[in-house]
Amino acid sequence: MKKIKVGIIGATGYAGVELVRLIATHPQAELAALSSVSYEGKKISEVYPNLKNICDYELENEDIVNKCDIIFTSLPHGLSEKFAKKCVEAGVKMIDLGADFRLDSADEYTRWYGKQYEEKALHDSAVYCIPELHRNNYKGQPIIGNPGCYPTSIALGLAPAMLDSLTVDNSIVIDSKSGVTGAGRGLADNTHYPNCNEAFAPYKVAAHRHTPEIEQTLSKLSGTKINVTFVPHLLPLNRGIVSTIYFNVKRKTIAQELHALYEQFYAKEKFVRVLKLGEVANLRNVKYSNYCDISVHYDDHTDRAVIVSTIDNMVKGAAGQAIQNMNLMFGLDEDCGLNFIPPAF
Amino acid sequence: MKKIKVGIIGATGYAGVELVRLIATHPQAELAALSSVSYEGKKISEVYPNLKNICDYELENEDIVNKCDIIFTSLPHGLSEKFAKKCVEAGVKMIDLGADFRLDSADEYTRWYGKQYEEKALHDSAVYCIPELHRNNYKGQPIIGNPGCYPTSIALGLAPAMLDSLTVDNSIVIDSKSGVTGAGRGLADNTHYPNCNEAFAPYKVAAHRHTPEIEQTLSKLSGTKINVTFVPHLLPLNRGIVSTIYFNVKRKTIAQELHALYEQFYAKEKFVRVLKLGEVANLRNVKYSNYCDISVHYDDHTDRAVIVSTIDNMVKGAAGQAIQNMNLMFGLDEDCGLNFIPPAF
Amino acid sequence: MKKIKVGIIGATGYAGVELVRLIATHPQAELAALSSVSYEGKKISEVYPNLKNICDYELENEDIVNKCDIIFTSLPHGLSEKFAKKCVEAGVKMIDLGADFRLDSADEYTRWYGKQYEEKALHDSAVYCIPELHRNNYKGQPIIGNPGCYPTSIALGLAPAMLDSLTVDNSIVIDSKSGVTGAGRGLADNTHYPNCNEAFAPYKVAAHRHTPEIEQTLSKLSGTKINVTFVPHLLPLNRGIVSTIYFNVKRKTIAQELHALYEQFYAKEKFVRVLKLGEVANLRNVKYSNYCDISVHYDDHTDRAVIVSTIDNMVKGAAGQAIQNMNLMFGLDEDCGLNFIPPAF
């Protein structure tokens, strides 16, 4: 089979360069073009010296759509539509790692991102896809909206409970913690080393832009409008997200029953590992891999379930899941090129 | 005034050596004796070389009660009663930094710690004291049970709401995160550097021994039995606790009202700083100090309050609060010797 | 081709579990047996949950030699000879990641390790091998002594200069810094998180056991007895070694000439990347990979060269180089199974 020609727009952002790394070892895909506004003309290995002698592609700032079978866009919100249009016109597939193709509701998009959907038709031909939950929604659409990092960890952590209508209305509290790569490559006071080393705090308390995406997924799963309280925190480490998810259960249950529900739901999913009852999910066990580890807990003195869901924000939360979606689009095995083993340390 | 003669039993544990550091600069107190089973005969500065030339006291393993006006015990649970007895008999005050004098209920103590209160009378003559909340309970008792680190951050974060009966029954969720010094000096797999660096996870999910202490305090404040879901996490940093506390509110409120309640409640408290609405508490701002910073947030789309409370687990969460309690016992200003300014980094 | 059957003795140590991870994706090798004294009967994924569903092999404590084509031993010094004997007798190849087959001189071994070479003949049939420097020394010997982590970074950093007889006698100073995984899995005070986080110091100053190995390699390269001052330091991070190497030059030179010497020497070596003049080697660019990055500097106001050499201590410094040696033994391309791309973060 001829390898899939991959183009990355926004290749020097953190998700972009992670895509470069993962595509470079994908057995069925190859890098065809890398685009960057800021570093046009430089080699990507000059910007990221870890890639020296491995990927020395020159960064372009031209139209790379026609050189590719698929385009990954990894851009600030509001910039993906124009590339989507080009891709659709050229018959090139596209996966957007940004926020522009995640929300069904144009109003919600405007409310949270302050911009408009300019081309409504484009959004109708796009599908949001966490493969474990939505792969059946993929029916050849040209565009996939790749899920956000927090929403991926949360949707996977709540899906079995939502589908089982187990959660008490309005009882879901999500306390998430993310490594600093989640904030991206741009310099900022809160990611200056002495400011976030030996520091810890939440940010955008109950006001993070991933909230509508989380609620959209959960509402669809449960068939009813779900509101959640979502509070992200910045962890002093590079990679990984832990979402600790709390909800009250509608009917009397016990830990074993809850755990069995999760085990059964994910029994055939390679990338979701439901830990044994009594074990606790730790982000160190999924770092640098496409796994999502989930541990299930039950506080019987308050009748509240606690689910711990952890992913690598740059892999399952961004580039890895995007490749999983690419594999889905091209009819490859979903794990193709994604068999990274999380290191022990 | 003659300085208070201070003895520390368990001086080489983390809380113990932090007490040494703080007492060494206290204007009204002085170290009289340090006790350690493991390092008898060594200088404390041989065990902790940071103290070289500053505090070179020899560690004893004898009865130090009679040399002192007050004894701080910082020991594994179950070991403090015998020292308490000696202190009471000798007319020496005692502050226990361990768990043995925190719980009113002997049954709860047995349930969570697997041991008995051997001397019930001792516990009747002890008082549990977070000074900001309980200083009026101190009426000359010989023993103070110094609060735990998590419970301190949580009680201070919830007190205004509890006293105002604002919380919906059974809606309190507490997601706490602690630096590794909270696990103490003992070697363990989960505190081996490569295991907790670049790692993050909860532990003892809904099963931590601080739960009954938290519930005891909240129940007393609210006048009704309070159950909470409490999940602690281990943060990859040395010092500090952040508790993110969620609860539904009983009556319609708005962020401003909630914030005003907190500001008013702590208006005269030096060591509790209620941040302005919109600011977020960060443990970096309280490290190495006795401050508790609290930020107040309100998620109006779920009618849920979010309180962020942060302390230095070794200071306000242990040694600093113990000294605040010592000051209370001896009629000194509560902040005497505790005016440490948190460094910017 | 039938895959090489690999056995690992000491599989639950840090180098052992890293071998497991790397062998698990090697296209020409497969795990045949894992041995561990401490965890016999457990699955390796119970000890290292990152391996759950990926490698769930049970740990044995029996003779695994006969199940394998090659045995990797990763053991404390003094324990490898008995396995070497078994391997040689059974016609099974062996690579020792410990210290027992690195030193030619039995006296030096005794002096530094306090033990004897019991079976001298075994050592005669072993070869020490950093492939880039010693691959021609491999002539079918049954045993390879895999180099230590510090010595690998240092030998690669000094080889071009030594071969060119450029260094002034007795002028070599090596200041190395290693991440904490270098200290291994065992619990110790100096690797307890609060003791090594936000801390930094040298250890075993001019007295580290890697010194004779370093000097042996350098002496052979230069054809004269070389003594070095070697001071290792413990870095507060998980992985990686940086060796900053200083030496005076024998003849007048300039930075460009020195740099050209290095570039030429390593021109055909995939795993050694000589950076451009003006660039500085950083361990972040080689983490999780088999690369050694070297930058060349020259202080012309003291006529002293400064070479910065960095590797991942667990990959090129241990498991990766061991696999490179396995590939050499089995006539595979040296980079087979080792094409890990260092991540950008």
Next chain:
Amino acid sequence: MKKIKVGIIGATGYAGVELVRLIATHPQAELAALSSVSYEGKKISEVYPNLKNICDYELENEDIVNKCDIIFTSLPHGLSEKFAKKCVEAGVKMIDLGADFRLDSADEYTRWYGKQYEEKALHDSAVYCIPELHRNNYKGQPIIGNPGCYPTSIALGLAPAMLDSLTVDNSIVIDSKSGVTGAGRGLADNTHYPNCNEAFAPYKVAAHRHTPEIEQTLSKLSGTKINVTFVPHLLPLNRGIVSTIYFNVKRKTIAQELHALYEQFYAKEKFVRVLKLGEVANLRNVKYSNYCDISVHYDDHTDRAVIVSTIDNMVKGAAGQAIQNMNLMFGLDEDCGLNFIPPAF
């Protein structure tokens, strides 16, 4: 005694805010005015929330010289002269924490900093002062050039050997490592958290601006022109410098003799602690304090001494030493307000 009125120009830089913290508890000094160009009109506690309720001074951008008895300037190089002139004219003392009053040679200043000494007379009335080495040089000069962080650690680490003419010419190699606060408050790629966490590298190899300051001090101590190779590295931690210093010795010596030389030299110095032979200096033992810990080692197989010298770069390396110099200027005990005990963690 009336308290010394202190003004800080550049109060929101890292050295500036550290000065604020230290002066705020100084028993004989008080903050009179804080100046900042970037944050004029804001309270310093809005910029550094750790200072909330402790120091809420408003930042000015006016002439604060006349309000003060002493001015600390903490500014990028080239900006201090104009304030020095004002201070001298107004009879106000000044301590410059920047680089403008450290070098005797105007040529060297121009060579390394690319600027001119505009007012030569000002420099004649300034004195460079590490109190332990130069206090006798202070004879009432109006301006003190406060030493750089690296040079302080190095000069203290080498002074006994230099005065004793023990070092072989041109044999001094200095490998220093600094925490990230040393790079200051400004945002930069190399201090973006994901770029320096789990990373390590030297920078400005043999080309750092502190080199002429180091050589100036050592040359004066030894009475002969000293050149050194100086290579700084960036450590992934907030505070502290470790300088590992290597030199060949001129005459046959032994470790004990070398150690005795150091012990004797610093016998009366409170802030320099020479560790026992066999101990190793670690920056964790001096953090947040004005101490310099020095350990002495000797590599007898190369006849090379190794000195490890560690300070907190923000205290003894900047604000603390500046206050020590202020105390000297005002005839106070040198340790006045500087008795901070380094915490154990």
